[in-house]
Amino acid sequence: xxxxxxxxxxxxxxxxxxxxxxxxxxxxxxxxxxxxxxxxxxxxxxxxxxxxxxxxxxxxxxxxxxxxxxxxxxxxxxxxxxxxxxxxxxxxxxxxxxxxxxxxxxxxxxxxxxxxxxxxxxxxxxxxxxxxxxxxxxxxxxxxxxxxxxxxxxxxxxxxxxxxxxxxxxxxxxxxxxxxxxxxxxxxxxxxxxxxxxxxxxxxxxxxxxxxxxxxxxxxxxxxxxxxxxxxxxxxxxxxxxxxxxxxxxxxxxxxxxxxxxxxxxxxxxxxxxxxxxxxxxxxxxxxxxxxxxxxxxxxxxxxxxxxxxxxxxxxxxxxxxxxxxxxxxxxxxxxxxxx
Amino acid sequence: xxxxxxxxxxxxxxxxxxxxxxxxxxxxxxxxxxxxxxxxxxxxxxxxxxxxxxxxxxxxxxxxxxxxxxxxxxxxxxxxxxxxxxxxxxxxxxxxxxxxxxxxxxxxxxxxxxxxxxxxxxxxxxxxxxxxxxxxxxxxxxxxxxxxxxxxxxxxxxxxxxxxxxxxxxxxxxxxxxxxxxxxxxxxxxxxxxxxxxxxxxxxxxxxxxxxxxxxxxxxxxxxxxxxxxxxxxxxxxxxxxxxxxxxxxxxxxxxxxxxxxxxxxxxxxxxxxxxxxxxxxxxxxxxxxxxxxxxxxxxxxxxxxxxxxxxxxxxxxxxxxxxxxxxxxxxxxxxxxxx
DNA sequence: TTGAAAGCGATACCAC
DNA sequence: GTGGTATCGCTTTCAA
Numbered sequence: 197x198x199x200x201x202x203x204x205x206x207x208x209x210x211x212x213x214x215x216x217x218x219x220x221x222x223x224x225x226x227x228x229x230x231x232x233x234x235x236x237x238x239x240x241x242x243x244x245x246x247x248x249x250x251x252x253x254x255x256x257x258x259x260x261x262x263x264x265x266x267x268x269x270x271x272x273x274x275x276x277x278x279x280x281x282x283x284x285x286x287x288x289x290x291x292x293x294x295x296x297x298x299x300x301x302x303x304x305x306x307x308x309x310x311x312x313x314x315x316x317x318x319x320x321x322x323x324x325x326x327x328x329x330x331x332x333x334x335x336x337x338x339x340x341x342x343x344x345x346x347x348x349x350x351x352x353x354x355x356x357x358x359x360x361x362x363x364x365x366x367x368x369x370x371x372x373x374x375x376x377x378x379x380x381x382x383x384x385x386x387x388x389x390x391x392x393x394x395x396x397x398x399x400x401x402x403x404x405x406x407x408x409x410x411x412x413x414x415x416x417x418x419x420x421x422x423x424x425x426x427x428x429x430x431x432x433x434x435x436x437x438x439x440x441x442x443x444x445x446x447x448x449x450x451x452x453x454x455x456x457x458x459x460x461x462x463x464x465x466x467x468x469x470x471x472x473x474x475x476x477x478x479x480x481x482x483x484x485x486x487x488x489x490x491x492x493x494x495x496x497x498x499x500x501x502x503x504x505x506x507x508x509x510x511x512x513x514x515x516x517x518x519x520x521x522x523x524x525x526x527x528x529x530x531x532x533x534x535x536x
Numbered sequence: 537x538x539x540x541x542x543x544x545x546x547x548x549x550x551x552x553x554x555x556x557x558x559x560x561x562x563x564x565x566x567x568x569x570x571x572x573x574x575x576x577x578x579x580x581x582x583x584x585x586x587x588x589x590x591x592x593x594x595x596x597x598x599x600x601x602x603x604x605x606x607x608x609x610x611x612x613x614x615x616x617x618x619x620x621x622x623x624x625x626x627x628x629x630x631x632x633x634x635x636x637x638x639x640x641x642x643x644x645x646x647x648x649x650x651x652x653x654x655x656x657x658x659x660x661x662x663x664x665x666x667x668x669x670x671x672x673x674x675x676x677x678x679x680x681x682x683x684x685x686x687x688x689x690x691x692x693x694x695x696x697x698x699x700x701x702x703x704x705x706x707x708x709x710x711x712x713x714x715x716x717x718x719x720x721x722x723x724x725x726x727x728x729x730x731x732x733x734x735x736x737x738x739x740x741x742x743x744x745x746x747x748x749x750x751x752x753x754x755x756x757x758x759x760x761x762x763x764x765x766x767x768x769x770x771x772x773x774x775x776x777x778x779x780x781x782x783x784x785x786x787x788x789x790x791x792x793x794x795x796x797x798x799x800x801x802x803x804x805x806x807x808x809x810x811x812x813x814x815x816x817x818x819x820x821x822x823x824x825x826x827x828x829x830x831x832x833x834x835x836x837x838x839x840x841x842x843x844x845x846x847x848x849x850x851x852x853x854x855x856x857x858x859x860x861x862x863x864x865x866x867x868x869x870x871x872x873x874x875x876x
Numbered sequence: 877t878t879g880a881a882a883g884c885g886a887t888a889c890c891a892c
Numbered sequence: 893g894t895g896g897t898a899t900c901g902c903t904t905t906c907a908a
Contacts, residue, residue, distance in 0.1 A: 201654060201679065203901060214879045219903060229877060244678070246653040250593040251901035254884050259590065261633075269618065269634075270819075275610035282636060286643075291650055293601075293633040294609075296622060303626075310631055313589040314541060314885095338584070339541065424823050450823075457825055479610075480820050483764050483790075485797055543885060554895045559887060569893060591885035594900050654901095 202245045210243075211235055222247075261291045262506065263316035265307050267299040267324040267348075272478040273495045274322070277346060280499020281320060288507060290317075301326040308332035318342035318506045323350055325387050342509035346502040348392060349521075356505040357521040358498050362392050365491045365526040366399025367406075369473045370445050372489070372528055374407045376536055378443030378471055382415040384430040384455055385447040386422035393418070396447045396475065414439050422447060427454020435462055441470055449474035449481040452488055456533065471534040486532035494524050542585045550583075551575055562587075601631045602846065603656035605647050607639040607664040607688075612818040613835045614662070617686060620839020621660060628847060630657075641666040648672035658682035658846045663690055665727050682849035686842045688732060689861075696845040697861040698838050702732050705831045705866040706739025707746075709813045710785050712829070712868055714747045716876055718783030718811055722755040724770040724795055725787040726762035733758070736787045736815065754779050762787060767794020775802055781810055789814035789821040792828055796873065811874040826872035834864050 204222075208215045213232065221228045221236035222245075228236075239245075253259045262285050266274050278294065285292050293316060295307035304324050311319060312335055319336055321343065330350045336343045337355060344356040373381050383400045386393045397416075404411050414437055419426035427450060434441065435458075444459075446452035452474030456466050464470050466486060474481050474490040481488035501522055509517055544562070548555045553572065561568045561576035562585075568576075579585075593599045602625050606614050618634065625632050633656060635647035644664050651659060652675055659676055661683065670690045676683045677695060684696045713721050723740045726733045737758075744751050754777055759766035767790060774781065775798075784799075786792035792814030796806050804810050806826060814821050814830040821828035841862055849857055 201901095204903095205901075215902080216880075216904080217878055220878085223903085227877060232877080244675075248594075248901050249653040249655040250590055250599065251884090252903090253590040254588075254594050254886095254900085255902050255904095257884070269609045270612055270615035272610055278609065278636065279638070286646070291633065291635075291655075293631065294636075295631075296618065298619070306626070313586040315589040315631075335584075424819075453823055457823070460825070479764075480823065483793055483797070483820070483824075485800070485825060541885090544887095545885080555886080556888080556896075557894055560894085563887085567893060572893080588885050591900090592887090594884090594902095595886055595888095597900070 201248065202243045203248065204245075206243065207236060207239055207245060210239060257314075258317050259315060260289060261293055261316045262503065263293050263295065263311040263319045265295045265297060265304060265311070265319065265321040267297050267304075267322060269294065269296050273347075273476050273493055276495025277322075277499040277502070280496040280501075281503045282499075284500050284503040284507070297324045299324045299326060301328075305332045308335065312336065312339060312341065316341075318344075318510050320344050320346060320502050320506055322347045324348075325390060328389075340513065342506055342513065344502050344506045344509070346498055348390065351391075354519045356502075356509065356519055358502045358505065359521065359523055360392075360493055360498070360526055361523050362395035363399040363402070365475070365493075365528075366396040366445070366447075367403045368399075368526075368528050369475070369489075369491050370400050370403035371407070372530065373443040373445060373471060373473055373534060374403065374409065376443075376471060376534055379409055380412075380415065380439075380441045381409075381443035381445060382434060382439075382441045383417065383445050383447075384427060384451045385416075385418045386426075386451065387420060388418045393447055400445055412439075415441060419451070422451055424450045424454040427451035427456075428458040429454075431455045431458035431462070444470055444472045446472065446474050449476050449478040449488060449490055452490070452533075453480065453484055456484075456486075456488070466533050467536050471536065473534055477529055481529075481531070489531045489534040490529055492527050492529050494526065498524055541588065542583045543588065544585075546583065547576060547579055547585060550579060597654075598657050599655060600629060601633055601656045602843065603633050603635065603651040603659045605635045605637060605644060605651070605659065605661040607637050607644075607662060609634065609636050613687075613816050613833055616835030617662075617839040617842070620836040620841075621843045622839075624840050624843040624847070637664045639664045639666060641668075645672045648675065652676065652679060652681065656681075658684070658850050660684050660686060660842050660846055662687045664688075665730060668729075680853065682846055682853065684842050684846045684849070686838055688730065691731075694859045696842075696849065696859055698842045698845065699861065699863055700732075700833055700838070700866055701863050702735035703739040703742070705815070705833075705868075706736040706785070706787075707743045708739075708866075708868050709815070709829075709831050710740050710743035711747070712870065713783040713785060713811060713813055713874060714743065714749065716783075716811060716874055719749055720752075720755065720779075720781045721749075721783035721785055722774060722779075722781045723757065723785055723787075724767060724791045725756075725758045726766075726791070727760060728758045733787055740785055752779075755781060759791070762791055764790045764794040767791035767796075768798040769794075771795045771798035771802070784810055784812045786812065786814050789816050789818040789828060789830055792830070792873075793820065793824055796824075796826075796828070806873050807876050811876065813874055817869055821869075821871070829871045829874040830869055832867050832869050834866065838864055
């Protein structure tokens with residue numbers, strides 16, 4: 197009973213029976229005499245026995261733990277995804293170990309290495325912005341560790357993926373701006389190398405195309421981040437160019453708000469002069485004054501679907517599993533920033 | 537080599553040597569002949585051998601893992617705390633398993649039970665709003681599992697704690713409102729049973745006292761949550777009572793913003809008519825229009841200090857450790873909402 | 877109905 | 893230098 201942990205041995209010794217019997221009794225094995233069983237149960241309760249987690253894991257070669265690798269946790273969207281993951285995991289008696297890479301490639305590699313050695317039964321991952329090399333993820337596949345990508349996925353790795361139809365979402369958002377009579381619509385986007393940025397940008401362009409509005413390179417601003425400051429910076433650049441706009445589609449809510457605040461500084465009112473649409477439906481977009489029209493991403497659902505796919509892999513580890521990609525629909529939330 | 541995992545046995549068999557030698561070679565033990573060592577190392581690299589985490593844990597009775605129990609992750613403050621914790625943990629080669637209780641007592645108990653069986657080497661915990669019974673935390677102490685509370689702590693359990701001087705922070709914040717000439721200052725607070733709420737409220741009252749401003753019960757509104765909606769609701773109640781205010785101190789930033797927006801609706805401008813101060817310095821308080829004066833909590837530092845205290849406990853597990861409570865200082869960030 | 881012993885993957889002590 | 897074996901805590905055959 198060293199280090200405060202009561203083991204099955206302690207129970208056996210105390211009751212003068214073998215560890216096998218104790219183990220069986222605790223497992224409520226019908227072979228064990230009911231009096232013995234009762235005695236074991238009672239002592240276990242009395243000494244507050246808890247089976248050692250590590251021993252169980254070693255024996256069963258499972259950890260009842262999922263690993264989640266994601267770039268940020270202070271992020272309304274990811275937090276919803278996490279909730280979805282946790283809800284499914286908890287319902288199956290699994291724990292979740294969250295690795296927060298803080299958008300750092302180095303940290304992501306460390307985290308992956310840390311999870312590769314049998315610490316978890318499966319991995320859910322969303323790759324960071326910085327990541328361009330994916331061998332640390334390939335490692336999971338090589339070791340036959342179940343892996344599901346969500347949101348920011350890796351094309352080169354064949355495994356289950358859950359993504360959002362960013363292209364369609366952007367298309368619908370920009371259509372909405374157009375339908376309210378806007379014609380000179382600017383685009384402010386996040387990191388150009390990200391697939392999600394590319395798709396949102398393409399959605400923007402396609403919406404203009406469909407509406408027969410000429411595409412104008414001058415109205416497009418790709419930024420290094422999806423942050424507030426970059427939204428403001430983008431508008432400054434726009435104003436310097438002296439171009440006229442009456443609408444703005446931003447690839448994140450923070451970009452939208454940064455842009456809005458900067459436009460206001462320059463004397464433009466939203467939605468009157470420039471109507472603005474963001475992306476993600478962060479809480480702030482609801483609270484902001486004016487509230488921001490934005491694309492709602494089904495984060496909770498994405499978490500649930502991803503972990504369900506992961507559990508399917510875990511449960512059929514031997515069977516060869518056909519990788520699947522699920523594309524989730526979004527919806528547009530119309531608020532003050534586009535209501536005229 | 538079942539389930540894709542290469543073990544020390546596989547290496548031994550392949551090289552026709554014993555597992556002991558392989559183990560020693562991998563540990564770079566000087567007793568091993570260098571040619572043997574080289575052969576082992578090379579084969580290990582070739583087969584991509586990784587020592588099994590669970591076996592290591594069982595052997596050493598340590599998991600090199602910290603458990604963090606907290607009520608929310610989408611929370612600027614907690615996320616900073618987490619970063620502080622992670623930075624220290626990573627630097628010591630530890631992983632962090634985050635249990636997000638979503639402010640639910642039930643979930644908190646589940647999480648605690650889940651961590652009590654040797655899955656982690658120590659626990660960092662911030663209790664949820666709902667929690668009134670603390671036996672699940674006492675369990676850690678009983679089992680001699682290192683435990684540190686941060687932010688929302690449990691008075692009845694003797695262990696290391698890291699808290700913020702909420703009372704002083706509130707005092708300084710309200711002093712600031714008074715110093716800008718405000719005299720009819722309302723208080724909008726979160727759940728009354730929380731220690732942090734009590735202290736912030738007391739800070740508010742003491743600031744008035746010090747300034748010889750009569751305390752007026754009508755200006756005080758305790759709410760069920762610290763959320764945006766409750767801020768708005770509080771102001772609605774205030775307006776119904778037909779009381780005049782020229783300042784407002786809220787126990788959270790979201791309460792502050794909810795109040796501000798509602799006041800604006802009723803025709804009051806901030807800071808001109810009512811200046812407003814929040815608490816926590818969430819990102820939104822910087823971005824909001826107008827930006828919000830608020831109390832900055834040293835979250836990152838709190839995380840670092842907490843985990844350092846935890847490691848001290850882990851490293852001196854046998855020595856009887858004297859519990860300590862650290863109180864961290866805050867600072868006031870003055871922004872537009874109180875600049876006249 | 878129960879006990880002895882093997883085994884999960886790794887380390888470390890004791891022989892030789 | 894190297895191999896055999898006990899051990900960590902638990903489950904599960906195999907024998908009795």
